[in-house]
Amino acid sequence: MTACVPPSFAAMRSELEARCARIGRRVQVMEVCGTHTVSFFRSGLRSMLPANLRLVSGPGCPVCVTAQRHIDAAIRLAMEERVIIATYGDMLRVPGRMGSLERRRAAGARIFVINSARRALELAREHANETVVFLAVGFETTAPATAATILEAEREGIENFAVLMCHKLVVPAMCALLDDGPKDAARADSDHTAGSAAGAALDGFLCPGHVSVIIGSQAYRPIVEVHGKPCVVAGFEPMQMLAGLVHLARQIEEGAARLENVYEGVVSPDGNAVALELMRRVFVEADVAWRALGVIPQSGLELSPRYRRFDAMRRFGIVEGDDEDDPACRCGEVIQGKVEPAQCPLFAGRCTPLTPIGPCMVSSEGTCAAWYRYGRAMKEAAR
Amino acid sequence: MKTELESMVARPAGAVSSIADERIVLAHGGGGELTAGLVRAHVLPQLANEALSALGDGAVLDWPSGSLVLTTDSYVVTPLEFAGGDIGRLAVCGTVNDLAVMGAQPVALSLGLILEEGLPLEVLDRIVSSIATAADEAGVRVVTGDTKVIERRAAAPTSNGDERGTAREGMFINTAGVGRLRGDARLEIERIEPGDAVIVSGTLADHGLAIMSMRNGLEFDTPLRSDVAPLNGLIGRLLESGADVRFMRDATRGGLAGVLADVSERRGVSIEIDESAIPILPAARHAAEMLGLDLLSTANEGKVVAIVAARDARRALAALRGHTLGTRAAVIGRITDAQPPLVELLTRIAGRRIVQRPYGEDLPRIC
Numbered sequence: 001m002t003a004c005v006p007p008s009f010a011a012m013r014s015e016l017e018a019r020c021a022r023i024g025r026r027v028q029v030m031e032v033c034g035t036h037t038v039s040f041f042r043s044g045l046r047s048m049l050p051a052n053l054r055l056v057s058g059p060g061c062p063v064c065v066t067a068q069r070h071i072d073a074a075i076r077l078a079m080e081e082r083v084i085i086a087t088y089g090d091m092l093r094v095p096g097r098m099g100s101l102e103r104r105r106a107a108g109a110r111i112f113v114i115n116s117a118r119r120a121l122e123l124a125r126e127h128a129n130e131t132v133v134f135l136a137v138g139f140e141t142t143a144p145a146t147a148a149t150i151l152e153a154e155r156e157g158i159e160n161f162a163v164l165m166c167h168k169l170v171v172p173a174m175c176a177l178l179d180d181g182p183k184d185a186a187r188a189d190s191d192h193t194a195g196s197a198a199g200a201a202l203d204g205f206l207c208p209g210h211v212s213v214i215i216g217s218q219a220y221r222p223i224v225e226v227h228g229k230p231c232v233v234a235g236f237e238p239m240q241m242l243a244g245l246v247h248l249a250r251q252i253e254e255g256a257a258r259l260e261n262v263y264e265g266v267v268s269p270d271g272n273a274v275a276l277e278l279m280r281r282v283f284v285e286a287d288v289a290w291r292a293l294g295v296i297p298q299s300g301l302e303l304s305p306r307y308r309r310f311d312a313m314r315r316f317g318i319v320e321g322d323d324e325d326d327p328a329c330r331c332g333e334v335i336q337g338k339v340e341p342a343q344c345p346l347f348a349g350r351c352t353p354l355t356p357i358g359p360c361m362v363s364s365e366g367t368c369a370a371w372y373r374y375g376r377a378m379k380e381a382a383r
Numbered sequence: 384m385k386t387e388l389e390s391m392v393a394r395p396a397g398a399v400s401s402i403a404d405e406r407i408v409l410a411h412g413g414g415g416e417l418t419a420g421l422v423r424a425h426v427l428p429q430l431a432n433e434a435l436s437a438l439g440d441g442a443v444l445d446w447p448s449g450s451l452v453l454t455t456d457s458y459v460v461t462p463l464e465f466a467g468g469d470i471g472r473l474a475v476c477g478t479v480n481d482l483a484v485m486g487a488q489p490v491a492l493s494l495g496l497i498l499e500e501g502l503p504l505e506v507l508d509r510i511v512s513s514i515a516t517a518a519d520e521a522g523v524r525v526v527t528g529d530t531k532v533i534e535r536r537a538a539a540p541t542s543n544g545d546e547r548g549t550a551r552e553g554m555f556i557n558t559a560g561v562g563r564l565r566g567d568a569r570l571e572i573e574r575i576e577p578g579d580a581v582i583v584s585g586t587l588a589d590h591g592l593a594i595m596s597m598r599n600g601l602e603f604d605t606p607l608r609s610d611v612a613p614l615n616g617l618i619g620r621l622l623e624s625g626a627d628v629r630f631m632r633d634a635t636r637g638g639l640a641g642v643l644a645d646v647s648e649r650r651g652v653s654i655e656i657d658e659s660a661i662p663i664l665p666a667a668r669h670a671a672e673m674l675g676l677d678l679l680s681t682a683n684e685g686k687v688v689a690i691v692a693a694r695d696a697r698r699a700l701a702a703l704r705g706h707t708l709g710t711r712a713a714v715i716g717r718i719t720d721a722q723p724p725l726v727e728l729l730t731r732i733a734g735r736r737i738v739q740r741p742y743g744e745d746l747p748r749i750c
Contacts, residue, residue: 009732035675042677044658044734115599236672238732364675374736 012242013048019249020050027053028201029248030337032174033208034061034365035236041374043238053245056337057370059173059290060208062138063090063363064335067289068323070166071096076318077133077164078109083316084127085111086120087135090363093356097324117142117149124153124161133312136163140214143167143301144275147282150303150310162312165302167283170211171219172299173290177336178202178227202337204230204248206241209263216271217261224259233261282307291359292325292332331358334367341371348372407502412532422530425507426496429515434491434526442526444491450564452487454478457557463506466593467608468684471510474556475517476613476684477635482560483615484631484687486568486622489521494528495557500535502554510554521613523560567622574629575650577720580696582689584617584703585610585711586662587639591681592670599674607666612685617706624702626695634688637741640680640726642688644740647724654726656716656738679728680741690718 020027027050031037037057040046046055059065071091075098078085085101092102092113105111110130114120120134136146146163153161207220212233220231230251234244243262251258261267279301288300303311313320325332329351330344341347341360351357353369360368410417427436434442458474468476475492482489494514498507518525536553593607614633621628632642639661643654663678671678685708691699696714703709726738 038675041736042730043732044728044730044736045732047734047736048732238730238734373739 009239009242012239012246016053016242016246016249017050019246019253020053023052023249023253025052027203027249027252028056028337029053029204029206029245030056030058030174030177030202031206031241032058032060032170033211034064034363034367034370035210036206036208036234036241037061037367037370038365038374039236039238039241041370043241045238045241046374049245053249056202057334057367058205058337059177059293059335060139060170060211061335061360061363061365061367062142062168063094064331064359064366065168065173065290065293066091066094066137066166066359067291068096068325069289069321070164071100072098072321073313073318074101074133074135074164075099075104077312077316078104078111080131080316082130083110084123084130084132085109085135086114086123086132087111088115088137089113090365091135091137093362094359095356095362097321117145118152121149121153121158121161124158128160131160131162131315134161134163135166137166139168139170139208139211140275140279141210143283144214144272144278147278150282150307151278153310154307162310162315163303164312165300166288167301168288168290169285169299169301170208170215171222172296173293174205174220174223175227176293176296176299178223178229180336202229203252204232204257206244206248207231207233209233209235209240209267212261212263212267212271214272214275216269217259217267218269219271220259224257228257230257231259233263233267235263235266289320289323291323291335293336326357329358331360331368334358334360341368342375344368405504407498407500407504407507407532409500409532409534411498412530418530422528425504426511426528426530429508429511430494430518430525432524432526434524435528439527442491442493444526444561447563449566452482452485452562452564453559454481454485455557455559456481457555459555460594461553462594462597463510463554465597465609466606467589468611469510469513470554470556471513472517472611473609473684474558475514475521475523476611478558478560479517479521479523479613479615480633480635480685480687482562483613483618484570484633485562486565486570486631487562488565488619489523489560489562489613489615491524491526491561492518493557493559494525496528496530497555497557498530498532499553500532507554517613521615565619565622567625568628570628570630572630572646572650575646575652575690575718576629576692577652577718578693579629579718580691580693580699580714581643581654581656581716581718582691582696582699582703582712582714583634583639583662584614584687584689584709585685586664586667587634587683587686588667588671588676588678588681589664590684591638592667592674592676594682595674595676596670607664607670610683610685612708614685614687614708617703617708618687620702620706620709621689621699624698626699626702627692628689628695628699629692630690632688634683634686636682638678638680638682639688640677640738641740643726643738646690647726651724653719653721653724654716655719656726656728658728658730660713660715662711662713677741679738693717 071094093100124132217233223229223231232244232247234240247260283301284304285298286300286302287295287297289295333339351361356362360366411421456477460470463470479489589610593609634642703712728736728738
């Protein structure tokens with residue numbers, strides 16, 4: 001059987017191979033975005049990488065980084081009288097302390113799966129005697145749509161609409177990982193007794209294409225300038241992902257830290273001005289809780305004072321609780337790149353896509369789900 | 384209310400053009416005059432045949448010697464009508480195809496209609512008409528049936544997590560089918576051997592993506608259409624070609640991935656497939672990318688996966704391509720003896736990955 005291999009693809013592969021060989025130690029690159037994680041597996045590119053290049057999945061799957069306390073709040077809201085929950089599908093099965101939204105729905109809670117924030121507002125129009133609570137989850141990719149919806153609700157005086165704010169920002173989380181982990185991958189590798197901390201030492205970031213369309217490539221400046229880590233923005237086609245890795249390897253070999261963009265047709269330096277302005281009008285940055293990472297300063301969005309009456313927590317007087325994650329679940333370390341899914345004692349045993357314990361196994365873009373679905377590692381161990 | 388009921392009972396058969404505002408009411412399922420009127424006016428005219436028109440409690444079919452194959456399936460799709468088909472066409476083709484891949488020539492179907500209160504009669508008429516057309520295409524008769532009406536459900540999400548489609552009122556269909564086992568079919572999963580060729584009869588994922596695109600309000604340059612079609616003609620050609628067909632399955636829910644995972648697991652063999660050989664429409668590739676869905680585990684309703692002895696692969700392919708439903712048939716992989724049994728995909732860029740049975744229905748991703 002033959003596959004269609006464009007010549008420049010082969011050339012890039014050899015360059016990546018040669019550079020990683022010259023670097024001569026383990027090279028660790030974080031792909032921040034869940035869509036990248038899945039695309040690496042789905043395209044087969046993951047199986048073709050140099051042996052000493054390790055891809056580390058980052059905190060870029062919206063469902064995976066949602067703290068348990070927010071799932072619990074959503075479930076509390078679902079149990080309120082005359083409340084309809086409108087949510088993206090991935091959130092349904094994430095287990096909180098009181099079960100999942102899916103279970104609440106089977107028990108009679110009114111939970112609608114929707115595909116856009118605007119549809120949540122339509123539901124509010126259609127159900128005037130109930131309050132529709134939209135679970136506002138996601139990074140800068142989905143936050144502008146939430147902002148636009150809130151403006152529309154205000155303009156039209158739709159008061160039976162509220163949002164549970166769970167929006168998060170990508171760059172502060174990347175910075176937090178770097179503040180927390182060892183700074184120098186080369187050193188961590190040389191004295192590595194393969195402790196979990198060494199696992200997080202990163203040589204660079206493959207930055208997410210979708211989010212970058214909104215925030216612009218310049219948003220990663222702090223990673224490069226403050227933390228001295230190479231950043232390359234890439235799309236999701238195998239060619240683009242491979243190009244991203246080649247650009248990272250060049251920088252790592254040179255000992256450089258530059259901001260590069262191999263997704264230039266789509267991602268501009270300054271991002272989408274309209275979307276950014278929408279977010280500025282409606283949201284303010286806030287310290288928010290991330291799953292297993294704890295509270296990260298200025299890493300999320302909440303409603304600005306003018307729009308705070310749309311905040312579901314306030315409207316229903318729900319107090320944010322604590323997280324009580326299953327102590328055996330290592331999702332938190334997985335999304336920080338400290339361990340690989342197979343190192344979690346629950347992986348593929350108690351925790352599977354059918355019986356997820358941690359959020360990384362729920363979302364189709366979750367690291368654990370991707371490993372479970374496409375992973376050779378566990379299957380090949382048997383072969 | 385009474386006048387509305389009366390007007391429905393009173394309407395003579397065939398007067399279907401002026402019913403735009405008329406809807407199913409609970410009494411249509413009561414088994415009385417209203418039920419009989421509904422069947423006479425809206426079901427029989429389009430499906431009429433001797434066995435059905437007798438309106439007995441069952442149908443009597445002449446049966447020559449040989450083996451009988453029986454199957455049943457229920458259809459609950461939303462939206463009821465979609466690009467390329469509707470629930471009626473699906474209910475005929477799904478059951479016909481289950482018979483066909485078993486190596487049977489379909490003979491007759493039963494038709495159970497479960498209608499929701501409020502369903503517009505014009506929708507029912509369109510769907511029954513579509514059932515008639517599909518049954519004609521497949522060369523089967525609907526010989527017995529049943530009609531029930533259920534109370535209107537509250538506007539609520541369906542069990543698969545999606546919102547209901549545009550039509551708020553729904554219907555469900557159950558069909559059972561009987562067929563005669565063909566003399567030229569020797570379909571047994573145990574006969575699959577390493578080296579055998581894996582063939583698909585055409586482009587994959589069209590049905591699932593057409594439905595998902597509609598549910599998600601996505602529009603693409605080339606609108607995707609469901610591939611729902613009766614496969615008994617195509618499969619007849621394949622079997623008549625004399626190719627040694629070891630096993631067949633229609634790749635419905637779970638898609639190609641589901642079928643191959645079953646074969647691998649049950650027969651204990653590995654399967655290697657080549658992504659660049661798998662026929663996929665550009666619009667389907669685009670839609671899958673937008674929705675974050677895997678083409679290999681997306682549903683088809685008019686595609687067969689056949690496992691054929693390697694020496695006969697060419698002959699099988701020629702037979703399939705000679706039929707209008709098989710013009711894009713392709714050999715996409717082969718059975719191997721690698722252990723443990725796995726399905727492995729050689730990707731377009733010559734990488735490799737495991738293909739697993741999907742677990743439940745895929746949901747479009749958030750971003």
